[in-house]
Amino acid sequence: MFKKKIIIIEDQEDLRESFEVIINGSDKFFVQSTYPNAEKALREISKVRPDIAMVDLELPGMNGIEAIKHIKEKSPKTECVIVTVYEDSDLVFEGLKAGAVGYIIKNANYLEIISALDELVRGGSPMSSQIARMVIQNFHINPNSPLSSRETDVLKLIAEGKSYTQISEELFISKETARSHIKNIYVKLNVNSKSEAISKARKDHLI
Amino acid sequence: MFKKKIIIIEDQEDLRESFEVIINGSDKFFVQSTYPNAEKALREISKVRPDIAMVDLELPGMNGIEAIKHIKEKSPKTECVIVTVYEDSDLVFEGLKAGAVGYIIKNANYLEIISALDELVRGGSPMSSQIARMVIQNFHINPNSPLSSRETDVLKLIAEGKSYTQISEELFISKETARSHIKNIYVKLNVNSKSEAISKARKDHLI
DNA sequence: TAAAATTCACCCTTTTTGAGGGATTGAATT
DNA sequence: AATTCAATCCCTCAAAAAGGGTGAATTTTA
CATH class of the missing domain: 3.40.50.2300 (Response regulator)
Known part of the structure; x- marks a missing residue:
């Protein structure tokens, strides 16, 4: 040794x-x-x-x-x-x-x-x-998330850089449904783009 | 008590x-x-x-x-x-x-x-x-990253959901330069989209 | 000095995005 | 019983973004 x-x-x-x-x-x-x-x-x-x-x-x-x-x-x-x-x-x-x-x-x-x-x-x-x-x-998620569980699923995929289409395919929902969820996420997080949503989500440990 | x-x-x-x-x-x-x-x-x-x-x-x-x-x-x-x-x-x-x-x-x-x-x-x-x-x-970065430091900077911003334009603005470079870096990242990581790059980067702790 | 990193430009097509609308179903709570 | 909320789906539109290809100047570093 x-x-x-x-x-x-x-x-x-x-x-x-x-x-x-x-x-x-x-x-x-x-x-x-x-x-x-x-x-x-x-x-x-x-x-x-x-x-x-x-x-x-x-x-x-x-x-x-x-x-x-x-x-x-x-x-x-x-x-x-x-x-x-x-x-x-x-x-x-x-x-x-x-x-x-x-x-x-x-x-x-x-x-x-x-x-x-x-x-x-x-x-x-x-x-x-x-x-x-x-x-x-640091890698525990915030239990007081304002997002529903489905919205959290979607947000996780957004954070992986997935597009509406990819998200809809992975979650077996239509592209429009994915878009609806994302719109609701934007309202709840008070943001209006994917990147802002990701920033906020990481900061608040939502994902 | x-x-x-x-x-x-x-x-x-x-x-x-x-x-x-x-x-x-x-x-x-x-x-x-x-x-x-x-x-x-x-x-x-x-x-x-x-x-x-x-x-x-x-x-x-x-x-x-x-x-x-x-x-x-x-x-x-x-x-x-x-x-x-x-x-x-x-x-x-x-x-x-x-x-x-x-x-x-x-x-x-x-x-x-x-x-x-x-x-x-x-x-x-x-x-x-x-x-x-x-x-x-889990939050230590991989020291054997194939990416250059600038490419890593860019990749971090990609992982925050930033667009070409936003990346170029944050790094004070032209949009075309940002694209160049991203193209090089894609080649080095053997991927061809932002989401794939993020997945690989997280998996390999490049960011 | 040679290789790598960093920077920028212009071609092109296709996909995605965000902002507006709206609608239905079912489960949970009140 | 009423209502809220979650989750699902649909539509249009114009602007932005993405990705592929090719080439090249400059600086840094090994």
Whole structure:
């Protein structure tokens, strides 16, 4: 088994060093290099290609969210872990959306850090259940939808880019019926085009 | 503080009863009623309106996934928890997508069950880090996209239902350029319409 | 330097869209 | 019993959009 190559992007020197010591003390991981900001890390990421990047969310210059996006662009196989003081914040959620697969709390102890990294390489995502809830709620549909179930069916197909004709074929109704539903959807959502309907539907989690 | 009202939908009588005993032994929860299948539960759900529904995934008749969907329709405020033997499966993931907010393993002990329910009422989602990974990977984009960044920009707008003209306006390019990009997208994705492009893009997490 | 990405133009035909109308049936609620 | 709502279907019309083909200039990047 090869040790997993890790880089650390963290502006606080003490933290950077304590993480390094802890990780280098393990038998599964080693720290390849550390960076005080995202810019310096991004300059080398393509050559270094680490297995794991630990990214602080609050960095001078480019913030952690943007850093994660760039890392995933330049080195897609690198798994990003958020390092944060705030256990449960929207910021962590943004980081996960940007491409991170989990996060580590700044004041975590040796065991917590190593076990989080362990979970990671075993294909898991270390995160609190609060964050997990935020994540899954993102693809739960809104139970207070103003639309009828048939209208929701139609809207889903609209969101897949289907035309009136295609929708009518998939739902075994006439094209005119599909158009009727769509007109009613427009009235209920207060929009007047497919694209507006899709935007509103996604924003309000109607589909 | 009122105790949280729970219903259990589980076909195995022994499990149903042991869950009931465990939960009724806690000071924060009580079992209002139990059901051996989804159909019977759904007949009463609108009147009972439990705070929490514990739903087995493998039920005779209607399965747990469908049951969860129906529960969320009829009683949106009821939080569904999956009860399953398989800790990490696509089935659990499907249940979460259907509207569940977490899951409990069938052979969990008293403490695990109560702490999972506790996490739930505190706004968390009890789940393993393996499941968490599956969940977040659902909104990570594919780093091996065949599309250029500009093409991806265009595709995102297509997925919002935008027309050639709207796309050109939003990206400050001419309509013909937008068409060019779209034609190239069609070739790269091997499709020949907007709807096909959207389907493929979503399936492959290109957007 | 060569390849890829980004930009734009003009040809063409067919389909779709959105805005107006209106109508019927059946189920659920009051 | 009355009424509302969902779901189904039909019509017209003009404007917009879509999709296919072909070619080419410019910039960026590997």
